[in-house]
Amino acid sequence: MKRIMSMSIAALLLCAAVHPASGAGDREQxxxxxxxxxxxxxxxxxxxxxxxxxxHPQARIDVSAGGAGKGAAEAIAGLVxxxxxxxxxxxxxxxxGITPIYILHDAVxxxxxxxxxxxxxxxxxxxxxxxxxxxYASGAVGSWDDVVxxxxxxxxxxxxxxxxxxxxxxxxxxxxxxxxxxxGIGVYGDPGLLQAAIRxxxxxxxxxxxxxxxxxxxxxxxxxxxxxxxxGNGIADADEVFKNRSQAIDAIRKGxxxxxxxxxxxxxxxxxxxxxxxIEFALSEEGTKIVDETGTSLPLEKPERExxxxxxx
Numbered sequence: 001m002k003r004i005m006s007m008s009i010a011a012l013l014l015c016a017a018v019h020p021a022s023g024a025g026d027r028e029q030x031x032x033x034x035x036x037x038x039x040x041x042x043x044x045x046x047x048x049x050x051x052x053x054x055x056h057p058q059a060r061i062d063v064s065a066g067g068a069g070k071g072a073a074e075a076i077a078g079l080v081x082x083x084x085x086x087x088x089x090x091x092x093x094x095x096x097g098i099t100p101i102y103i104l105h106d107a108v109x110x111x112x113x114x115x116x117x118x119x120x121x122x123x124x125x126x127x128x129x130x131x132x133x134x135x136y137a138s139g140a141v142g143s144w145d146d147v148v149x150x151x152x153x154x155x156x157x158x159x160x161x162x163x164x165x166x167x168x169x170x171x172x173x174x175x176x177x178x179x180x181x182x183x184g185i186g187v188y189g190d191p192g193l194l195q196a197a198i199r200x201x202x203x204x205x206x207x208x209x210x211x212x213x214x215x216x217x218x219x220x221x222x223x224x225x226x227x228x229x230x231x232g233n234g235i236a237d238a239d240e241v242f243k244n245r246s247q248a249i250d251a252i253r254k255g256x257x258x259x260x261x262x263x264x265x266x267x268x269x270x271x272x273x274x275x276x277x278x279i280e281f282a283l284s285e286e287g288t289k290i291v292d293e294t295g296t297s298l299p300l301e302k303p304e305r306e307x308x309x310x311x312x313x
Contacts, residue, residue: 055281070163076098106252
């Protein structure tokens with residue numbers, strides 16, 4: 001997969017001070033950390049890395065996105081020190097020596113184009129879980145007329161992720177499925193899937209919290225967040241409609257939004273050295289402040305952070 005960004009902080013340690021390294025474990029002898037994985041976590045982890053170097057000027061941190069599947073696979077193979085994984089751990093991954101460290105949380109949101117002819121009714125009624133299953137799993141729902149009262153005769157163009165990722169796994173979990181069960185046109189990455197849904201007036205997709213809202217807190221231009229009719233009453237209730245990031249955060253934190261998920265750092269074995277220091281920084285008060293300022297993920301509450309840190313001691 002194409003690496004979208006690589007970030008190096010400060011300078012390499014003097015060659016004489018660096019021992020030869022052949023894997024992730026040896027990197028701990030240097031102050032270097034390699035991180036890859038989930039698109040959802042990427043902006044926050046980059047911000048953490050930028051701040052971490054201020055108190056660790058000899059550190060070198062390399063951060064790249066490419067999906068949760070990439071992060072998990074590379075952490076297991078020892079190609080990176082930390083894998084960013086925005087879904088629940090798979091038992092098979094744990095059997096390979098992975099330690100999942102709960103680090104952030106967020107949610108996945110369904111999106112349509114603001115040019116969708118049925119948008120008025122969609123925003124009024126929301127879409128029930130059984131209709132989402134019909135679109136993404138069974139194929140029983142193929143027209144917007146099957147979803148809302150408006151009779152447009154328009155088919156639904158379903159978009160999904162082509163890469164192994166936390167967003168697809170989490171969306172599938174909400175539907176009681178796995179990523180491999182999801183139907184639709186495969187698109188790589190959050191940015192690609194979001195743009196596919198925005199450009200297509202008949203399209204529907206889903207996207208991570210970190211990509212559906214602008215830095216200022218509004219919904220990305222051209223996109224509409226589809227209300228999930230969680231109680232099945234045929235109405236998009238006020239607490240099911242999100243016009244900005246603050247409303248979405250409130251629903252996630254209060255447990256009202258159904259498609260939430262946890263984000264993890266995958267580490268092979270127990271975190272040690274610079275990797276442990278970086279994780280401790282991420283879970284510190286300063287790290288929490290950075291999450292809030294970045295606005296692309298949600299930080300853990302203090303008791304949760306303390307529990308994670310205690311488990312690392």
